[in-house]
Amino acid sequence: MFLRVSTVKRINKSYSYAQIVQSYRREEDGLPAHRVVANLGQLSELEIENLKSAFGASKNNKRVVVAKTNLSVAGTKISKPNFNLVYLDLAVLFEIWSQSGIAQILEGALPRNSSLVSVQKILAILCFHRSQDPGSKLSATRWFQTTALPEMTSVSSDSFNNSRLHRALYDLEQANISLMAKLPSLYGELRSDSSALFLDVSDACFCGDGPEMAEKGLSKDGAIRTKIGIVLLCNRDGLPIRWEVVPGASPDSGTMLDTLEKIKGLSWVRDVPLVCDRAMGRTSLIEKMNDMGITFLTAISRTEYVNFAESLNTHKVDFPLDGLAEKVIAEKAGKHISAKKHFVKVYDDLFAIDLGHMEICVLGEKSDFRAHMKYEGNRIQTAMHLGCEIKKLVENGKFGSVTAAGASLKLKMGIAHKYHNLNRLPQQVQQAILNGEARNCSINRIEQIAIKEKPDSMMDRFYEHVDKCNKLPKKSKRTYYQPRANPSQDSDSATGERRLSVRVVAYFNPQMFADQKVRAQKWLQKIADLENDLNKRLSSTSSRRTKDSVYAEIDRFIRKKDLLRCFDIKILLNTAQNVKSVKLTLIEDEWNKRRNFDGFCVLVAQSNCTLTATELCKLYRAKDIVEKDFQVIKSVLQLGPIRHRTDLKVKAHVSICMLSLLIERLLEKRLAGVCSARRALEVLHTCHLNKYVVGSESLYTITEPTPQQMQILKQLRMTHLCDDDYLRERIDKSQVL
Numbered sequence: 001m002f003l004r005v006s007t008v009k010r011i012n013k014s015y016s017y018a019q020i021v022q023s024y025r026r027e028e029d030g031l032p033a034h035r036v037v038a039n040l041g042q043l044s045e046l047e048i049e050n051l052k053s054a055f056g057a058s059k060n061n062k063r064v065v066v067a068k069t070n071l072s073v074a075g076t077k078i079s080k081p082n083f084n085l086v087y088l089d090l091a092v093l094f095e096i097w098s099q100s101g102i103a104q105i106l107e108g109a110l111p112r113n114s115s116l117v118s119v120q121k122i123l124a125i126l127c128f129h130r131s132q133d134p135g136s137k138l139s140a141t142r143w144f145q146t147t148a149l150p151e152m153t154s155v156s157s158d159s160f161n162n163s164r165l166h167r168a169l170y171d172l173e174q175a176n177i178s179l180m181a182k183l184p185s186l187y188g189e190l191r192s193d194s195s196a197l198f199l200d201v202s203d204a205c206f207c208g209d210g211p212e213m214a215e216k217g218l219s220k221d222g223a224i225r226t227k228i229g230i231v232l233l234c235n236r237d238g239l240p241i242r243w244e245v246v247p248g249a250s251p252d253s254g255t256m257l258d259t260l261e262k263i264k265g266l267s268w269v270r271d272v273p274l275v276c277d278r279a280m281g282r283t284s285l286i287e288k289m290n291d292m293g294i295t296f297l298t299a300i301s302r303t304e305y306v307n308f309a310e311s312l313n314t315h316k317v318d319f320p321l322d323g324l325a326e327k328v329i330a331e332k333a334g335k336h337i338s339a340k341k342h343f344v345k346v347y348d349d350l351f352a353i354d355l356g357h358m359e360i361c362v363l364g365e366k367s368d369f370r371a372h373m374k375y376e377g378n379r380i381q382t383a384m385h386l387g388c389e390i391k392k393l394v395e396n397g398k399f400g401s402v403t404a405a406g407a408s409l410k411l412k413m414g415i416a417h418k419y420h421n422l423n424r425l426p427q428q429v430q431q432a433i434l435n436g437e438a439r440n441c442s443i444n445r446i447e448q449i450a451i452k453e454k455p456d457s458m459m460d461r462f463y464e465h466v467d468k469c470n471k472l473p474k475k476s477k478r479t480y481y482q483p484r485a486n487p488s489q490d491s492d493s494a495t496g497e498r499r500l501s502v503r504v505v506a507y508f509n510p511q512m513f514a515d516q517k518v519r520a521q522k523w524l525q526k527i528a529d530l531e532n533d534l535n536k537r538l539s540s541t542s543s544r545r546t547k548d549s550v551y552a553e554i555d556r557f558i559r560k561k562d563l564l565r566c567f568d569i570k571i572l573l574n575t576a577q578n579v580k581s582v583k584l585t586l587i588e589d590e591w592n593k594r595r596n597f598d599g600f601c602v603l604v605a606q607s608n609c610t611l612t613a614t615e616l617c618k619l620y621r622a623k624d625i626v627e628k629d630f631q632v633i634k635s636v637l638q639l640g641p642i643r644h645r646t647d648l649k650v651k652a653h654v655s656i657c658m659l660s661l662l663i664e665r666l667l668e669k670r671l672a673g674v675c676s677a678r679r680a681l682e683v684l685h686t687c688h689l690n691k692y693v694v695g696s697e698s699l700y701t702i703t704e705p706t707p708q709q710m711q712i713l714k715q716l717r718m719t720h721l722c723d724d725d726y727l728r729e730r731i732d733k734s735q736v737l
Helices: 045-059 088-099 102-109 119-132 137-144 149-153 162-189 252-263 283-292 302-308 310-315 326-338 379-395 402-408 413-424 427-434 443-452 455-470 510-538 547-561 588-595 613-621 624-636 647-671 677-684 707-716 724-730
Strands: 002-010 013-025 032-042 071-073 076-078 083-086 197-205 215-218 224-235 240-247 274-276 296-299 344-347 350-363 374-376 479-481 497-508 567-573 579-586 600-606 688-694 697-702
Touching: 002 045, 013 045, 088 102, 088 119, 088 149, 088 647, 088 677, 088 707, 102 119, 102 162, 102 647, 119 137, 119 149, 119 162, 119 647, 137 162, 162 240, 162 647, 197 252, 197 624, 224 252, 224 624, 224 647, 240 252, 240 647, 252 283, 283 296, 283 402, 283 497, 283 600, 296 613, 302 310, 302 350, 302 402, 302 600, 310 350, 326 350, 326 510, 344 613, 350 613, 379 402, 379 413, 379 427, 379 443, 402 413, 413 427, 413 443, 427 455, 443 455, 497 613, 510 547, 510 579, 547 567, 547 579, 600 613, 624 647, 647 677, 647 707, 677 707, 697 724
Parallel strands: 197 274, 274 296
Antiparallel strands: 002 013, 013 032, 071 076, 083 688, 197 224, 215 224, 224 240, 296 600, 344 350, 350 497, 374 479, 497 600, 567 579, 688 697
16 A cells, blocks of 8 residues: 555645555456545645655564654653643633533522533533543543543542532423523523523433333334423524423423423513414414413414315415426426415425415314213214214315314214214114114224225124124113213304304425425325235135234224325225225325315414514424424434433433523624534543643644634634633643643
8 A cells, every 4th residue: 555645736836635545456356456445635835754664664573663752841851742732622612611601500400419510511521522532421420531621620630520510410401490580581691692582391211220211112213212302492503491301201382381381471472473483383282372461373273274274275286297207397397386376485395385374173172072971871973973964064164074073072083983983884873873782892893894894784794793792791870971962053152152263374295295206106105015915815725814804904004194085995895804805995085175275384473563574484494493302402412312311310411401502593693604512512522631741741732734724713712711921811720831
């Protein structure tokens, strides 16, 4: 191998780039050739000469000997430094910590401590460790000794031990509420942009079982894990204002509502728009935010589009997609929507439309069956009553979907659809259920009859199941909720109906339209492949598949994308009552209804909102800042996997990550586009503090900073960190060379 140097001239300047090159013979023709082993980038002349000498010595089978350089201080010769300590990146973080006021508010929030070592400094060191070399708290004690932090903070290595760290975490958790209460005023002093607030929820997983708050659930990456939930509220600059750790199985909407309940009425929240994602986009949740008096903006779920944005049907984008690439679909969709006069082009991928003010019918607490319809009877009767009511609400146009109607009755989506499926039964069977004839029957079994059996055989299957269940021992009597005798006679006041007035805007994203169309077509193809594969397997003479097992396989596959109602499933049996074939027929009306809103996102704000549609769409897009915050604490700061085993330590660990995020965001703000905070810290990391031990004295010198490092320090106004005079003042009892 040898060193190859290429020189390039740009604007009267020469740049040398080095590569390690290896000679070899090509296998195909045996001719000599070169291949690049490594690109070393731009090197100084000294570095190039050193590398050439090293390769030359290796070629001649000689050892490279580095001459010792002796420093002379007070007549003493020093051959090499005793310690090479990480300095400049940590010094910058420590300056941000001190200058921004974080140290002061944390000192005021922490409980009084008689220890000689400041808890605030211990927490600062933990934040720097999380930022620069994330690992366990035990690893922080080893890392601390390799840095210049003992000299900068006056905290000795012996004092920074595992016991003290965990006591500091306990103190931080005790001070958490007080700390977060002071952050808004701190951001006001720092002139951070708090003209809008952003709320979101994420999770963090554990190694092992975790503490009491850790619960198994579906994580954000789509796997079942032991996890906790983390609620984060931040401002436009991404600075964390409030955060909370919640049990892992807590629903996102519930945890966000709890946070809103705690901050409503605070001075820094008043009249400031608070943006949250579509987890809060249901009518009942929007009503609650409206009642809190919070200035909100949220995207609604697709099941609510018919309620809030039915007029978008007149603006739907529809053209043949056969054979078109995804990029072409996006371009055609953009041209199609830009031609409509009601849309305003904001960006190439954002077209806004103002849908005006709307009044939505909301059913109050009196309309909740479980709140006012006490019933002594059986559960299947109640389910049938609720199914009829859901059907009536949808048909009357009060709600655009079964999910929305079920939510108004405080029913979860799956339960609402289960009860609504009972409406497929013949009218005579429904009346029999309401009369109590199916008292001992299972709701699940009755639902299976409704969705699997043919209409002409449903009655026979129903009474067969009733007869079978009546032969079983009767269960103990239970109390359920009963609908009133004639709910249709209820007036608006009796049912608690009221009107919710909101401001509605929408935007169209051509790329999102193309993605959704292509994804939908892929799913149709997957379902067609499933049908073909099933029929191929069923055609085998050895097949003994039953109707229930085949239906279960189809159900599991189609339910992944909630497409069960888009297909008519027919299962044909042979004379032995085994499945002969299946036929999945797409229900065009239902499919088209779901595809009408592809590419659209509907936003809802409080009725007195004065922002334009364009401003609201831009504001909602700005919520990306809170998602990036979660990316930082998960990837850069390595929030998880968490290894703590108590709730208190887990909460303190999350707070350390949030304070580290705060420092990172403040550094990013000061750099003002020169480079990212991560890049700046990487560049500064190579400037070390060299420590010489001479007898009982310690002598220090700083690695000569590079021009790039000095440029970053000038931008931050921290060039003093490389001054010898500053070091003499900062490091106690030291001599600076």
